[in-house]
Amino acid sequence: MTYEPTLPPESAATDDHVLAAWLADEAGRRLLEVRSEGLEGRELKDAGDRAAHELLMELVARHRPTDAVLSEEGKDDKARLDAERVWIIDPLDGTREFSEPPRDDWAVHVALWERGAGDGSTGAGDLTAAAVAQPALGETFTTGTPLVVPPSTSASPRIAVSRSRPPEFVHGLAAELDAQLVAMGSAGVKVLSVARDVTDAYVHAGGQYEWDSAAPVAVARAAGLFTSRIDGSPLRYNQDDVYLPDLVVCRPELADRILGWIAENGA
Structure with missing residues (x-):
């Protein structure tokens, strides 16, 4: 069955924070679908890695066609070193946990690096937008809507x-x-x-x-x-x-x- 991604929010056309969140969401939905297909062990791990990577590569190419991509599951094209914008992606972080339903401690990582960004301490560029999806929790955390860290509820670290x-x-x-x-x-x-x-x-x-x-x-x-x-x-x-x-x-x-x-x- 062919996976059909949802339409991105209109603001994703110009807002990298929104696009990053949508990309992570879509990969998460695809991974939940793969997880429901009855595969186990290595087959499930490989299917998840492949499905999320292929989807993210397709969507970035469609919505940010001039940007470079560095993905864990792809070939490292060194042209990224001269690019102005590079998406740094882990399509499935925590493959072992993904393959052990109902564990929820696995994620999708989507980040954007831009040349010239940052305060100078990180070299020629820095991260400017990102999202981390935890699909099994139904949560996506993004730089567009930063988390508010509450006071620690623990008596010890x-x-x-x-x-x-x-x-x-x-x-x-x-x-x-x-x-x-x-x-x-x-x-x-x-x-x-x-x-x-x-x-x-x-x-x-x-x-x-x-x-x-x-x-x-x-x-x-x-x-x-x-x-x-x-x-x-x-x-x-x-x-x-x-x-x-x-x-x-x-x-x-x-x-x-x-x-x-x-x-x-x-x-």
């Missing part, structure tokens, strides 16, 4: 960590902060968990790529959260080498304590 490969140093960090570790899937889900008051920080040093963090970092920044590499340097995107192995996303009041501990003890 909570640190989001990977289900399968939390960095070893995070246990020492948790002890220093008297924090509890909260395991979950998708990197995007972990970043957004900070903005949603499910956790207070996400600290990762186990290896990632630009598409793993671009969209969630942009949404987190728009919500007023602190974001950086684990050495405190800026997160840079649309680089020749797309490997971006570590990051910190946290409530601003925790940033100095987290970075200070890492600087002193290493990662």
Whole structure:
């Protein structure tokens, strides 16, 4: 059966925030459809990756035909390095969790990088619009309508960590902060968990790529959260080498304590 996307809002023609949200929504709807088709295991993972990637590539080409795209599931066309605008996409972040219904900790990432954007600290360009969809929750978080981060409801900090490969140093960090570790899937889900008051920080040093963090970092920044590499340097995107192995996303009041501990003890 051929998937028919909905029509984008009229404002998506000129508003990248709206387009990013619509793209993430559409890929999420497509993934929910794939998840309902009775596939399991590797077949389900591969079908989800392929379906979401193909749909997003088609829709970006249709609605922003002159923009470049960097997708986890596509070939890295180095022409993007000279482009003015680059969409950085993870069609299905948390493939393992997607393949384990009814888990909801998987996501779609859609971010836009533009040359000349930013304050100069991130090089020649920066992220300007993004959306992260959590389709199984029916939620899409976007830079167009930034999240309002509520005061923490936890008596002690909570640190989001990977289900399968939390960095070893995070246990020492948790002890220093008297924090509890909260395991979950998708990197995007972990970043957004900070903005949603499910956790207070996400600290990762186990290896990632630009598409793993671009969209969630942009949404987190728009919500007023602190974001950086684990050495405190800026997160840079649309680089020749797309490997971006570590990051910190946290409530601003925790940033100095987290970075200070890492600087002193290493990662």
